[in-house]
Amino acid sequence: MSDTSIPGVxxxxxxxxxxxxxxxxxxxxxxxxxxxQHPSTHGVLRLLLELDGETIVxxxxxxxxxxxxxxxxxxxxxxxQGVTLTDRIDYLAPLSNNLCYCLAVxxxxxxxxxxxxxxxxxxxxxxxxLNSHLVWLGTHAIxxxxxxxxLYCFRERxxxxxxxxxxxxxxxxxxxxxxxxxxxxxPRAWHQRVKTFIDVFPSRVDEYEELLTNxxxxxxxxxxxxxxxxxxMLDLGVTGPMLRAAGLxxxxxxxxxxxxxxxxxxxxxxxxxxxxxxxxxxxxxEMRQSARxxxxxxxxxxxxxxxxxxxHVVLPDREKMKTQMEALIYHFKIVTEGFRVxxxxxxxxxxxxxxxxxxxxxxxxxxxxxxxxxRGPSFGNLQAVPxxxxxxLIADVIASIGSMDFVLGDxxx
Amino acid sequence: MLPSELNSDPVVLALASxxxxxxxxxxxxxxxxxxxxxxDKIVNVCHHLKKDQKFTRLSTVTAVDWYPxxxxxxxxxxxxxxxxxxxLRLKCRVSGASPEIDSVTPVWRGANWYERETFDLFxxxxxxxxxxxxxxxxxxxxxxxxxxxxxxxxxxx
Numbered sequence: 001m002s003d004t005s006i007p008g009v010x011x012x013x014x015x016x017x018x019x020x021x022x023x024x025x026x027x028x029x030x031x032x033x034x035x036x037q038h039p040s041t042h043g044v045l046r047l048l049l050e051l052d053g054e055t056i057v058x059x060x061x062x063x064x065x066x067x068x069x070x071x072x073x074x075x076x077x078x079x080x081q082g083v084t085l086t087d088r089i090d091y092l093a094p095l096s097n098n099l100c101y102c103l104a105v106x107x108x109x110x111x112x113x114x115x116x117x118x119x120x121x122x123x124x125x126x127x128x129x130l131n132s133h134l135v136w137l138g139t140h141a142i143x144x145x146x147x148x149x150x151l152y153c154f155r156e157r158x159x160x161x162x163x164x165x166x167x168x169x170x171x172x173x174x175x176x177x178x179x180x181x182x183x184x185x186x187p188r189a190w191h192q193r194v195k196t197f198i199d200v201f202p203s204r205v206d207e208y209e210e211l212l213t214n215x216x217x218x219x220x221x222x223x224x225x226x227x228x229x230x231x232x233m234l235d236l237g238v239t240g241p242m243l244r245a246a247g248l249x250x251x252x253x254x255x256x257x258x259x260x261x262x263x264x265x266x267x268x269x270x271x272x273x274x275x276x277x278x279x280x281x282x283x284x285x286e287m288r289q290s291a292r293x294x295x296x297x298x299x300x301x302x303x304x305x306x307x308x309x310x311x312h313v314v315l316p317d318r319e320k321m322k323t324q325m326e327a328l329i330y331h332f333k334i335v336t337e338g339f340r341v342x343x344x345x346x347x348x349x350x351x352x353x354x355x356x357x358x359x360x361x362x363x364x365x366x367x368x369x370x371x372x373x374x375r376g377p378s379f380g381n382l383q384a385v386p387x388x389x390x391x392x393l394i395a396d397v398i399a400s401i402g403s404m405d406f407v408l409g410d411x412x413x
Numbered sequence: 414m415l416p417s418e419l420n421s422d423p424v425v426l427a428l429a430s431x432x433x434x435x436x437x438x439x440x441x442x443x444x445x446x447x448x449x450x451x452x453d454k455i456v457n458v459c460h461h462l463k464k465d466q467k468f469t470r471l472s473t474v475t476a477v478d479w480y481p482x483x484x485x486x487x488x489x490x491x492x493x494x495x496x497x498x499x500x501l502r503l504k505c506r507v508s509g510a511s512p513e514i515d516s517v518t519p520v521w522r523g524a525n526w527y528e529r530e531t532f533d534l535f536x537x538x539x540x541x542x543x544x545x546x547x548x549x550x551x552x553x554x555x556x557x558x559x560x561x562x563x564x565x566x567x568x569x570x
Contacts, residue, residue: 063548063549064549064550067549069558072558072559075565076565234469234470235469235521235523236522236523237470237471237521237523237527248495250495255498344443346445347445347472347491347502349472356472360475362477373473379526379530380523383522383523383525412549413549
């Protein structure tokens with residue numbers, strides 16, 4: 001800071017300036033506590049900002065306010081009960097977390113999931129992606145000052161939540177994916193209901209774009225803001241749409257397909273501008289691609305069972321329990337003890353709306369997981385906050401952190 | 414120590430020539446490659462894997478507590494190479510009496526929070542870490558909850 005010195009004026013350090021009555025030629029630094037109850041942080045993120053005028057000198061994220069010990073809780077639940085915990089990790093993408101956990105345990109068990117369940121899983125996780133992106137778009141726009149987008153986005157989100165409710169009886173914490181398949185048979189009218197929604201959805205995305213894409217205020221607030229080189233992002237653990245907006249076409253759905261994603265035809269949208277605006281465009285295009293996947297799932301949904309042929313894992317039908325002794329015994333065993341999972345370890349990765357979710361499940365051969373570690377995408381993305389906002393203006397912090405699309409439940413677990 | 418099917422694995426071969434004696438074991442289970450690394454070699458191994466083998470991403474760092482076994486803790490690193498579309502798991506055993514290991518933050522800056530989390534919840538110290546302090550729990554919290562001898566419920570009297 002010596003470059004700002006003026007001949008004849010002694011510059012004193014920041015701390016002692018408070019006591020000094022004479023006016024310093026250099027603006028004083030201020031520490032600003034943003035959060036944990038700041039409306040623009042979407043949860044309880046606390047940012048300690050050191051400001052020089054309106055410029056951020058340093059930013060220090062403070063997380064942990066939503067830590068609920070979910071990883072410890074897994075160890076006292078049996079494997080099937082663990083599904084209900086995964087919903088509560090990322091409350092905007094509960095089905096993505098359900099899926100990742102189920103895939104990890106199914107890999108340990110060596111279960112084969114019937115095609116119908118796999119396709120339903122793909123369709124519902126893509127609806128979850130729409131749900132999550134809609135909440136992101138609405139709140140991100142409201143942060144920057146575009147109020148009406150929020151109302152449009154939540155109109156469609158409501159439709160998606162109603163579909164989830166029809167499937168599982170729950171709007172958010174559905175726990176609809178179970179180890180071995182789905183919790184229930186898909187409801188009778190599911191096809192019509194999803195079709196009605198997804199046929200109009202692309203035109204709704206056009207509506208959002210009309211409000212924002214060529215909006216001069218939106219462009220002014222987002223273009224060239226929040227740039228971070230792709231090498232730094234990789235080094236810091238950033239994943240998902242942020243990397244794709246920086247030109248890296250990496251999507252786990254394509255590179256390591258799971259749950260028959262390889263059977264679907266879709267593209268990975270990428271941009272090269274690497275700013276908040278590019279991340280917006282990538283997520284908008286991802287919504288269109290998700291709609292494509294859902295339409296393909298509707299058109300080609302295979303028939304058959306929705307649970308695997310594994311009587312020691314999947315609860316038997318009620319009817320069989322009344323007529324078959326074996327089914328009754330399995331039911332008793334699964335309900336009272338759970339099922340044993342062969343010893344071993346698995347790291348399952350899927351592409352959530354926010355980036356890479358990883359479930360590291362260690363089994364010691366008993367009915368309870370020995371250790372479950374969740375790699376939440378928000379945790380990795382949040383690590384990039386200081387490098388992204390340092391040196392920028394305080395007003396751009398809101399745009400930058402909004403473009404990261406984090407969920408604090410996902411990072412704190 | 415290495416099972417025979419790993420002797421021809423390109424990752425293992427390159428690692429063995431660059432860092433002999435670093436790999437003390439390994440397995441290929443359910444399509445996932447796991448290598449056990451001598452704890453004092455972890456930073457060199459990670460440097461090699463990132464610079465020469467394109468493992469540009471560190472997906473996560475965590476630990477497993479095998480109480481009452483000794484060495485008690487297993488520090489687990491999940492590496493990912495976007496270019497090679499390859500994932501790799503590294504493990505280091507750390508003793509329960511003085512759980513310490515070198516930090517890999519010089520290799521990947523992203524290791525910072527993951528190591529802080531592992532320190533917070535397991536009490537494993539990462540040497541030369543730029544700011545090793547609790548991240549999930551309050552600063553004055555006692556104990557490390559993910560240890561197996563830490564109770565799940567109940568309040569301390």
